[in-house]
Amino acid sequence: QLLLQESGPGLIKPSETLSLTCTVSGDSVSNSNFYWAWIRQPPGKGLEWIATVYYSESTYYNPSLKTRITMSVDTSKNQFSLKLSSVTAADTAVYYCARHDYGSGNHFAHWGQGTLVTVSS
Amino acid sequence: QTVVTQEPSFSVSPGGTVTLTCGLSSGSVSTSSYPNWYQQTPGQAPRSLIYNTNTRSSGVPDRFSGSILGNKAALTITGAQADDDSDYYCVLYMGSGVSVFGGGTKLTVL
Numbered sequence: 001q002l003l004l005q006e007s008g009p010g011l012i013k014p015s016e017t018l019s020l021t022c023t024v025s026g027d028s029v030s031n032s033n034f035y036w037a038w039i040r041q042p043p044g045k046g047l048e049w050i051a052t053v054y055y056s057e058s059t060y061y062n063p064s065l066k067t068r069i070t071m072s073v074d075t076s077k078n079q080f081s082l083k084l085s086s087v088t089a090a091d092t093a094v095y096y097c098a099r100h101d102y103g104s105g106n107h108f109a110h111w112g113q114g115t116l117v118t119v120s121s
Numbered sequence: 122q123t124v125v126t127q128e129p130s131f132s133v134s135p136g137g138t139v140t141l142t143c144g145l146s147s148g149s150v151s152t153s154s155y156p157n158w159y160q161q162t163p164g165q166a167p168r169s170l171i172y173n174t175n176t177r178s179s180g181v182p183d184r185f186s187g188s189i190l191g192n193k194a195a196l197t198i199t200g201a202q203a204d205d206d207s208d209y210y211c212v213l214y215m216g217s218g219v220s221v222f223g224g225g226t227k228l229t230v231l
Contacts, residue, residue, distance in 0.1 A: 049220040108174070
Protein backbone atom coordinates (compact mmCIF):
# COMPACT_ATOMS: atom_id res chain seq x y z
CA GLN A 1 0.00 0.00 0.00
CA LEU A 2 1.40 3.36 -1.04
CA LEU A 3 1.68 5.91 1.74
CA LEU A 4 2.96 9.47 1.53
CA GLN A 5 3.73 11.47 4.65
CA GLU A 6 4.52 15.16 4.66
CA SER A 7 6.74 16.74 7.31
CA GLY A 8 7.46 20.40 7.87
CA PRO A 9 7.93 23.16 10.45
CA GLY A 10 4.28 23.99 11.13
CA LEU A 11 5.10 27.65 11.80
CA ILE A 12 7.60 29.79 9.90
CA LYS A 13 8.42 33.48 9.92
CA PRO A 14 7.98 35.82 6.95
CA SER A 15 10.98 36.05 4.61
CA GLU A 16 12.32 32.66 5.74
CA THR A 17 12.70 29.57 3.55
CA LEU A 18 10.13 26.82 3.99
CA SER A 19 11.45 23.26 3.77
CA LEU A 20 9.05 20.33 3.37
CA THR A 21 9.76 16.63 2.98
CA CYS A 22 7.56 13.82 1.76
CA THR A 23 8.46 10.31 2.85
CA VAL A 24 7.21 7.57 0.55
CA SER A 25 6.49 4.00 1.64
CA GLY A 26 5.11 1.16 -0.43
CA ASP A 27 6.80 2.36 -3.61
CA SER A 28 10.11 3.80 -4.70
CA VAL A 29 10.71 7.39 -5.71
CA SER A 30 13.05 5.84 -8.30
CA ASN A 31 10.14 4.04 -9.96
CA SER A 32 10.51 5.17 -13.56
CA ASN A 33 6.73 5.05 -14.08
CA PHE A 34 5.94 7.88 -11.71
CA TYR A 35 6.63 11.48 -10.88
CA TRP A 36 6.12 13.17 -7.52
CA ALA A 37 4.35 16.44 -6.80
CA TRP A 38 3.56 19.15 -4.28
CA ILE A 39 0.14 20.81 -4.15
CA ARG A 40 -1.10 23.35 -1.63
CA GLN A 41 -4.40 24.69 -0.37
CA PRO A 42 -4.72 27.97 1.57
CA PRO A 43 -7.33 27.84 4.33
CA GLY A 44 -10.81 27.95 2.84
CA LYS A 45 -9.51 28.19 -0.71
CA GLY A 46 -8.80 25.94 -3.67
CA LEU A 47 -5.93 23.71 -4.70
CA GLU A 48 -2.76 24.98 -6.36
CA TRP A 49 -0.19 22.78 -8.10
CA ILE A 50 3.30 23.82 -7.02
CA ALA A 51 5.82 21.51 -8.66
CA THR A 52 6.59 18.03 -9.96
CA VAL A 53 9.86 16.09 -9.94
CA TYR A 54 11.12 12.93 -11.61
CA TYR A 55 13.72 10.71 -9.94
CA SER A 56 16.27 11.82 -12.51
CA GLU A 57 15.78 15.30 -11.07
CA SER A 58 13.80 16.65 -13.99
CA THR A 59 11.54 19.28 -12.50
CA TYR A 60 8.47 21.24 -13.52
CA TYR A 61 7.45 24.34 -11.60
CA ASN A 62 4.36 26.52 -11.36
CA PRO A 63 5.34 29.62 -13.37
CA SER A 64 3.97 31.93 -10.68
CA LEU A 65 6.21 30.36 -8.05
CA LYS A 66 9.24 29.21 -10.00
CA THR A 67 11.58 31.95 -8.85
CA ARG A 68 11.08 30.85 -5.23
CA ILE A 69 10.89 27.05 -5.37
CA THR A 70 13.31 24.18 -5.57
CA MET A 71 12.24 20.56 -5.64
CA SER A 72 14.51 17.55 -5.25
CA VAL A 73 14.56 13.79 -4.75
CA ASP A 74 16.60 11.76 -2.25
CA THR A 75 16.52 8.18 -3.50
CA SER A 76 18.59 6.91 -0.57
CA LYS A 77 15.88 8.00 1.88
CA ASN A 78 12.95 7.43 -0.51
CA GLN A 79 11.92 11.04 -0.03
CA PHE A 80 11.32 14.13 -2.10
CA SER A 81 11.46 17.70 -0.89
CA LEU A 82 10.31 21.24 -1.56
CA LYS A 83 11.98 24.50 -0.63
CA LEU A 84 10.01 27.75 -0.90
CA SER A 85 11.97 30.92 -0.26
CA SER A 86 10.94 34.38 0.94
CA VAL A 87 7.62 33.21 2.35
CA THR A 88 4.79 35.59 3.16
CA ALA A 89 1.39 35.18 4.78
CA ALA A 90 0.05 34.26 1.35
CA ASP A 91 2.05 31.02 1.56
CA THR A 92 0.04 29.86 4.57
CA ALA A 93 -1.59 26.64 3.42
CA VAL A 94 -1.98 22.92 3.81
CA TYR A 95 0.78 21.40 1.71
CA TYR A 96 0.12 18.01 0.14
CA CYS A 97 2.57 15.68 -1.52
CA ALA A 98 1.27 13.32 -4.17
CA ARG A 99 2.31 10.67 -6.64
CA HIS A 100 1.96 12.21 -10.07
CA ASP A 101 1.24 9.69 -12.81
CA TYR A 102 2.39 12.20 -15.39
CA GLY A 103 2.43 9.78 -18.29
CA SER A 104 -0.95 8.30 -17.43
CA GLY A 105 -3.41 11.10 -17.86
CA ASN A 106 -1.53 13.60 -15.70
CA HIS A 107 -3.06 11.89 -12.70
CA PHE A 108 -2.42 12.87 -9.07
CA ALA A 109 -3.22 9.33 -8.03
CA HIS A 110 -2.24 9.21 -4.37
CA TRP A 111 -2.06 12.00 -1.81
CA GLY A 112 -0.55 12.44 1.62
CA GLN A 113 -2.75 13.67 4.44
CA GLY A 114 -1.25 17.17 4.20
CA THR A 115 0.66 19.38 6.60
CA LEU A 116 -0.43 22.85 7.66
CA VAL A 117 2.20 25.56 7.35
CA THR A 118 1.48 28.93 8.91
CA VAL A 119 3.57 31.97 8.04
CA SER A 120 3.51 34.42 10.91
CA SER A 121 5.91 36.51 12.92
CA GLN B 122 -1.83 33.03 -17.08
CA THR B 123 -4.77 30.91 -18.22
CA VAL B 124 -7.48 30.45 -15.62
CA VAL B 125 -9.38 27.19 -15.18
CA THR B 126 -13.03 27.93 -14.50
CA GLN B 127 -15.57 25.97 -12.46
CA GLU B 128 -19.00 26.81 -11.14
CA PRO B 129 -18.55 28.08 -7.57
CA SER B 130 -21.54 26.14 -6.32
CA PHE B 131 -24.22 23.73 -7.43
CA SER B 132 -27.04 21.87 -5.78
CA VAL B 133 -28.75 18.59 -6.60
CA SER B 134 -31.54 16.58 -5.06
CA PRO B 135 -30.84 13.07 -3.77
CA GLY B 136 -31.21 10.68 -6.68
CA GLY B 137 -30.82 13.45 -9.21
CA THR B 138 -28.22 14.03 -11.88
CA VAL B 139 -25.78 16.92 -11.97
CA THR B 140 -23.06 17.94 -14.40
CA LEU B 141 -20.15 20.07 -13.22
CA THR B 142 -17.95 21.72 -15.82
CA CYS B 143 -14.32 22.77 -16.15
CA GLY B 144 -13.35 25.33 -18.73
CA LEU B 145 -10.59 27.69 -19.76
CA SER B 146 -10.64 31.49 -19.62
CA SER B 147 -9.10 31.38 -23.07
CA GLY B 148 -9.56 28.46 -25.42
CA SER B 149 -11.18 25.06 -25.30
CA VAL B 150 -10.63 22.00 -23.14
CA SER B 151 -9.84 18.84 -25.07
CA THR B 152 -8.63 15.36 -24.26
CA SER B 153 -5.11 16.74 -24.67
CA SER B 154 -5.76 18.73 -21.50
CA TYR B 155 -6.05 15.37 -19.69
CA PRO B 156 -8.87 16.58 -17.39
CA ASN B 157 -8.85 15.11 -13.91
CA TRP B 158 -11.50 15.42 -11.22
CA TYR B 159 -11.03 15.26 -7.45
CA GLN B 160 -13.47 15.13 -4.57
CA GLN B 161 -12.67 16.73 -1.23
CA THR B 162 -14.57 16.72 2.04
CA PRO B 163 -13.68 19.10 4.91
CA GLY B 164 -10.42 18.25 6.65
CA GLN B 165 -9.52 15.53 4.20
CA ALA B 166 -7.06 15.22 1.37
CA PRO B 167 -8.53 15.24 -2.12
CA ARG B 168 -9.57 11.89 -3.59
CA SER B 169 -9.09 11.09 -7.25
CA LEU B 170 -12.34 10.41 -9.09
CA ILE B 171 -11.64 10.70 -12.82
CA TYR B 172 -8.42 11.05 -14.81
CA ASN B 173 -7.53 11.25 -18.49
CA THR B 174 -10.96 12.75 -19.24
CA ASN B 175 -13.10 9.69 -18.47
CA THR B 176 -11.15 6.98 -16.61
CA ARG B 177 -12.52 6.24 -13.16
CA SER B 178 -9.99 5.82 -10.39
CA SER B 179 -9.93 2.59 -8.43
CA GLY B 180 -12.95 2.15 -6.19
CA VAL B 181 -14.94 5.06 -7.64
CA PRO B 182 -18.62 4.21 -8.18
CA ASP B 183 -19.86 4.21 -11.76
CA ARG B 184 -22.34 6.96 -10.97
CA PHE B 185 -19.36 9.29 -11.55
CA SER B 186 -18.42 9.82 -15.17
CA GLY B 187 -16.21 12.22 -17.09
CA SER B 188 -16.48 13.61 -20.59
CA ILE B 189 -15.87 16.56 -22.87
CA LEU B 190 -19.01 18.64 -23.43
CA GLY B 191 -18.56 21.31 -26.04
CA ASN B 192 -15.43 23.22 -25.10
CA LYS B 193 -15.33 22.09 -21.47
CA ALA B 194 -14.57 19.00 -19.42
CA ALA B 195 -17.51 17.66 -17.48
CA LEU B 196 -18.10 15.54 -14.41
CA THR B 197 -21.54 13.95 -14.23
CA ILE B 198 -22.97 12.41 -11.10
CA THR B 199 -25.96 10.20 -11.82
CA GLY B 200 -28.14 9.28 -8.86
CA ALA B 201 -26.55 11.67 -6.39
CA GLN B 202 -26.21 10.48 -2.82
CA ALA B 203 -25.89 12.37 0.42
CA ASP B 204 -22.20 11.60 0.74
CA ASP B 205 -21.54 13.23 -2.65
CA ASP B 206 -21.97 16.53 -0.80
CA SER B 207 -18.36 17.74 -1.25
CA ASP B 208 -16.05 20.10 -3.04
CA TYR B 209 -15.01 19.05 -6.54
CA TYR B 210 -11.86 20.21 -8.29
CA CYS B 211 -10.72 19.76 -11.84
CA VAL B 212 -7.15 20.07 -13.04
CA LEU B 213 -5.95 20.58 -16.59
CA TYR B 214 -2.59 19.99 -18.20
CA MET B 215 -1.28 23.14 -19.88
CA GLY B 216 1.82 21.65 -21.50
CA SER B 217 5.50 21.92 -20.56
CA GLY B 218 4.84 20.05 -17.35
CA VAL B 219 2.43 22.65 -15.98
CA SER B 220 -0.89 21.75 -14.36
CA VAL B 221 -3.58 24.20 -13.25
CA PHE B 222 -6.44 23.49 -10.85
CA GLY B 223 -9.83 25.09 -11.13
CA GLY B 224 -11.26 27.05 -8.24
CA GLY B 225 -13.54 24.20 -7.23
CA THR B 226 -17.28 23.62 -7.09
CA LYS B 227 -19.11 23.21 -3.81
CA LEU B 228 -21.83 20.65 -4.43
CA THR B 229 -24.76 20.51 -2.06
CA VAL B 230 -27.03 17.48 -2.03
CA LEU B 231 -30.41 18.42 -0.60
